[in-house]
Amino acid sequence: MKKVFVVPNRYMDSVMLMGVAVRLEERDDVRAANCGMGTKQNIDMLRDEGYDLPDNITKNDLMIALECDTEADLKTAFDAAMSTLAGGASQHQRAYRDVSELEDGEYDVVQISLPGKYALKEARKAIDKHMDVFMFTADVSLEDERALKEYGRDHGCLVMGPDAGVGLLGGVAMAAGSIVNFGPIGIIGASGSGSQEVACLIEEMGSGVTCILGTGGRDLKKAVGGVSMKADMKRLDRDENTKVICLVSMLADREVMEEVLREADGLSKPVVAVFLGADEALYRGHRVTGVFNLQDAAKACVRLAGVGGARIGWTDQELEELADSCAKRFTGTKKYFRGLYTGGTFAEETLMVFRANAPDTVMHTNRDNTKYAVRLKTHKQSEGHTLLDMGDLDFTAEAPHTVFDPAQRLQRFRQELADPEVGLIAMDIILGPGVAPDPASCYLPYMKERPDVVYVCAVCGGENDPQDKKRIKAMLREAGVIVADSNYESARLCAAVCRKLEEH
Helix, strand or coil, X not given: CEEEEEECCCCCCHHXXXXXXXXXXXXXXXXXXXXXXXXXXXXXXXXXXXXXXXXXXXXXXXXXXXXXXXXXXXXXXXXXXXXXXXXXXXXXXXXXCCHHHCCCCCCCEEEXXXXXXXXXXXXXXXXXXXXXXXXXXXXXXXXXXXXXXXXXXXXXXXEXXXXXXXXXXXXXXXXXXXXXXXXXXXXXXXXXXXXXXXXXXXXXCCCCEEEEEECCCCCCCCCCCXXXXXXXXXXXXXXXXXXXXXXXXXXXXXXXXHHHHHHHHCCCCCEEEEEECCCHHXXXXXXXXXXXXXXXXXXXXXXXXXXXXXXXCCCHHHHHHHHHHHHCCXXXXXXXXXXXXXXHHHHHHHHXXXXXXXXXXXXXXXXXCCCCCEECCCCCCCXXXXXXXXXXXXXXXXXXXXXXXXXXXXXXXXXXHCCCCEEEEXXXXXXXXXXXXXXXXXXXXXXXXXXXXXXXXXXXCCCCCCCCHHHHXXXXXXXXCEEECCHHHHHHHHHHHHHHHHHC
């Protein structure tokens, strides 16, 4: 028995809804559960799964889709879902409807996932209570973003976001972040997945981080001026536990990046900077250690901190031998690479590595403002060698981000496998307490059915993430997947395979 309960005008963020659906499916009286907002894609998906829905659902309406044996079970499960959403899942939780309800000093950080016009008001209230702000909300104007960040800076509070996807404070992971061991390196990132990758690689090499301060992806735009990154650097320079500071971003406004580097020159601690896509000239004349990929950023941090140093990555000889082996598996009509990425920074780093290591390979993508690939006619259909950023609005405007719900990427994965010309598929697998509880197993049956295709995955996650990184890697390898130590290594291998195919 299937039923969709519609709660009018009840906005909830996708992270919370994913968690509620997981809890519902753990119940003995629930066969299946799906929670989401009333977007067209969510409505179409539920109808495809056999649910009846009214025609007047709007994107602001909450949908709780349940499959149970009886009407009574449906009602009981729905009541449990609403209780969880109201904060009643645990006796240790308390629900608040407004930041002003908080007692001064009761908390020191607030995570905000509200529509923009409400998020800004609540953020200012939090700052007035001397709380740091982590804002997952994205729909905020650049002018409002700068004003909020300046307000936070002037009141001595962190403003992480808007559109901050990753954070780590006091050992607590926020949004899509990972739980990483404590250590001497502090990370400030205008790139969520990039910051998470650097932190997890630092842990992999035997060190750790004091924090990950996500600024949101627009902080280094000219209109915002790097307000958060500059304020965060000063904060970490004063922090006695932080010995090395790491700055992570994709390429941004040149003047703002220069301002940030000049600020870094005046700090008392060593600084590592990775602005993906930057040239050597950007770092010239500055005290920072400038690097050009996420893996090298992690290695530089560990070296400067003097803690850790375990090897990661393939040697050049190992890479060439592995690429030769992969290229030999391209038989029959197989000739193309397809990349399905959830992290925008992983997508951009991979495109950069292809351009540097396989310059004759023409790559297609749905990413805007990249000089490393040709724009696809439509994101719905791949062309030749294609790399998709599935965290882009093309895919997230009408569906949950694939890092929270792998359903959309699984659908595209199956579409790519149906193309007889596809011989190599690469993906990032992102872990963390706030993302999909099982981000990999859905692909394994299809991989095992098609062992003729080469699969390459990089797993970005911390040792303490609930998905169990070692288990995920072992599961992938058992299915025949090549598991790279990092996204950079995954990209190097895929580029080497495509280069060999071009040569022959």
